[in-house]
Amino acid sequence: MTASAAPAVPLPADWRDFFALTKPRVMSLVIFTGLCGLLAAPVAIDPILGFTAILCIAVGAGGSAALNQWWEADLDAQMKRTAQRPLPAGRMDRTVARDFGIGLSVGSVLVMGLAVSWLAAAILALSIIYYSVVYTIWLKPRTPQNIVIGGGAGAFPPMIGWIAATGDVTLMPVLLFAIIFFWTPPHFWALALFVETDYAKAGIPMMPVVAGHQSTRRQILVYAVLLLPLTMAPFWLGVAGWLYGISALVLSGLFLLLALRVAVFRGGAADDDMRPEKRLFGFSVIYLFALFAMLVADRFLIG
Numbered sequence: 001m002t003a004s005a006a007p008a009v010p011l012p013a014d015w016r017d018f019f020a021l022t023k024p025r026v027m028s029l030v031i032f033t034g035l036c037g038l039l040a041a042p043v044a045i046d047p048i049l050g051f052t053a054i055l056c057i058a059v060g061a062g063g064s065a066a067l068n069q070w071w072e073a074d075l076d077a078q079m080k081r082t083a084q085r086p087l088p089a090g091r092m093d094r095t096v097a098r099d100f101g102i103g104l105s106v107g108s109v110l111v112m113g114l115a116v117s118w119l120a121a122a123i124l125a126l127s128i129i130y131y132s133v134v135y136t137i138w139l140k141p142r143t144p145q146n147i148v149i150g151g152g153a154g155a156f157p158p159m160i161g162w163i164a165a166t167g168d169v170t171l172m173p174v175l176l177f178a179i180i181f182f183w184t185p186p187h188f189w190a191l192a193l194f195v196e197t198d199y200a201k202a203g204i205p206m207m208p209v210v211a212g213h214q215s216t217r218r219q220i221l222v223y224a225v226l227l228l229p230l231t232m233a234p235f236w237l238g239v240a241g242w243l244y245g246i247s248a249l250v251l252s253g254l255f256l257l258l259a260l261r262v263a264v265f266r267g268g269a270a271d272d273d274m275r276p277e278k279r280l281f282g283f284s285v286i287y288l289f290a291l292f293a294m295l296v297a298d299r300f301l302i303g
């Protein structure tokens, strides 16, 4: 465990620190994919219940992010990218962050269960435990495959949204899970390549630290190749229409080109020039937003 020192300085935590503790920028995509899962489902959910379900996904994701930072405060203090977070910067007491994380997590699961669906609540609980315990405490410090296995946590929200609307699991939510699962390694390894020195310093066995640049780049390419048929599957299987199919082809094609640039062409960039990686990371976020948005557009415009 990395939780130890309580800061000796006054703790001027305000609402901005609590908000930051929920990793709002990262979780925006988690919440968006959850909303898309709910809207893409073939059953229209009552708007108040739908809003409650999304709120629970947001609050649960935020709670698990707070627990992640409670556990990793000492690690975060060692990395430039994370050193200004509320805990390593000493603006908040650790137990407050822990209790905030537990409160949000438990509250979100209970409200989801009582108001929407206990199956959705169970999967929300599983995602929270997966991120804050299985990934953060167990996998992240132990194996370079941490995010491949841990990626499951972030892949559940569209499934939760779908179940909130329909009450059951069919092929489509499983495909949506698989898309995010296979998207996560290129998303994260691209970032890990350009912040690699930080992870090495903190002793975290991220893939670029353990396997080196070239091996990580090749693995990014493998996942990008797999993503193309996987994102096309809903169209091929007839569970999404042509608007989604064309969008998935274009978006996954671009993603693959950027991954090829990372692993093969490099567009003239030298090995230590991480511009191709930065571009792939930036596009990975736009890619997932756009893919899920087109899935919903397809459902409403094409049927």
Ligand code: HEM
Pocket: 025, 026, 027, 028, 029, 030, 033, 081, 135, 146, 147, 150, 151, 153, 154, 155, 180, 184, 187, 188, 191, 285, 288
């Ligand atoms: C185990 C899986 C994942 C890992 C290890 C990971 C890691 C990261 C890290 C370290 C960052 C930089 C964040 C920062 O310093 O602010 C980041 C950014 C981001 N991640 Fe992930 N991520 C994962 C999965 C996901 C998933 C599943 C989603 C959404 C579906 C997601 C969405 C985002 C977004 C939107 C950003 C950009 C935030 C910004 O605009 O700065 N990530 N990710």
Ligand SMILES: CC(C)=CCC/C(C)=C/CC/C(C)=C/COP(=O)(O)OP(=O)(O)O
Pocket: 023, 026, 030, 057, 060, 061, 064, 065, 068, 072, 082, 124, 127, 128, 131, 140, 151, 152, 153, 154, 155, 157
């Ligand atoms: C509904 C629900 C519970 C969703 C959870 C979603 C989930 C798994 C998100 C993971 C994304 C994330 C913030 C990774 C950060 O990795 P890190 O914690 O290793 O990054 P850091 O170095 O920035 O702390």
